[in-house]
Amino acid sequence: DAGVIQSPRHEVTEMGQEVTLRCKPISGHNSLFWYRQTMMRGLELLIYFNNNVPIDDSGMPEDRFSAKMPNASFSTLKIQPSEPRDSAVYFCASSLREKAYEQYFGPGTRLTVT
Amino acid sequence: GNSVTQMEGPVTLSEEAFLTINCTYTATGYPSLFWYVQYPGEGLQLLLKATKADDKGSNKGFEATYRKETTSFHLEKGSVQVSDSAVYFCALSDRNRDDKIIFGKGTRLHILP
Numbered sequence: 001d002a003g004v005i006q007s008p009r010h011e012v013t014e015m016g017q018e019v020t021l022r023c024k025p026i027s028g029h030n031s032l033f034w035y036r037q038t039m040m041r042g043l044e045l046l047i048y049f050n051n052n053v054p055i056d057d058s059g060m061p062e063d064r065f066s067a068k069m070p071n072a073s074f075s076t077l078k079i080q081p082s083e084p085r086d087s088a089v090y091f092c093a094s095s096l097r098e099k100a101y102e103q104y105f106g107p108g109t110r111l112t113v114t
Numbered sequence: 115g116n117s118v119t120q121m122e123g124p125v126t127l128s129e130e131a132f133l134t135i136n137c138t139y140t141a142t143g144y145p146s147l148f149w150y151v152q153y154p155g156e157g158l159q160l161l162l163k164a165t166k167a168d169d170k171g172s173n174k175g176f177e178a179t180y181r182k183e184t185t186s187f188h189l190e191k192g193s194v195q196v197s198d199s200a201v202y203f204c205a206l207s208d209r210n211r212d213d214k215i216i217f218g219k220g221t222r223l224h225i226l227p
Contacts (some may be wrong), residue, residue: 004157025185031213041217042217042219042220043158043203043220044162045214045215045216047212048214050213055212055213056212056214064199091158093155093157098214099217100207100209100214100215101146101148101160101205101207101209102160102163103158103160103162103215104159105156105157105158105159107155107156107157108156108157
């Protein structure tokens with residue numbers, strides 16, 4: 001069965017451009033999490049959704065970042081405009097809400113902003 | 115607030131050596147504790163869990179015991195293999211608060227053949 005699917009796997013863009021990262025959670029999962037991983041800051045939770053509703057976006061760095069979940073099978077994380085300090089690996093994870101500790105991570109999107 | 119502290123890496127061991135990765139936590143409630151593992155080029159995956167004091171989580175030869183008196187959840191394996199080379203994350207969650215997982219910074223493990 002398919003796990004969490006993320007696209008693109010790699011993204012290289014220039015400073016100031018808009019970047020959209022996509023995630024398809026595991027079918028039947030009703031919680032979705034977006035994380036950012038860097039060497040300096042480790043793994044950071046950006047935002048999470050329960051039943052497509054954003055619950056906590058306190059980890060979103062600033063207004064340049066936005067996330068949506070229009071339906072149970074799709075979510076996007078958008079950065080506009082992008083900056084070099086946004087370079088990181090972005091992970092999407094999904095879970096059953098009643099087992100939120102057992103999160104299934106996607107392979108990640110490696111973003112490089114030049 | 116809740117937090118997790120784990121030993122800094124990298125940790126380098128020879129194959130068949132005994133492994134310990136230390137983890138301590140701070141929590142105001144009664145958290146559940148976890149170890150996640152990240153293999154090169156992949157996302158994290160749950161390795162083992164313990165939901166209450168004195169529980170022992172185990173999987174793939176790895177073990178960790180929830181010690182409330184020392185607020186610790188150290189990861190151990192009796193004989194490591196090259197395939198165990200990865201980054202290991204200690205984590206906690208408190209369902210009475212929210213659905214978040216608080217991750218440690220990760221410990222990179224290198225196993226030499």
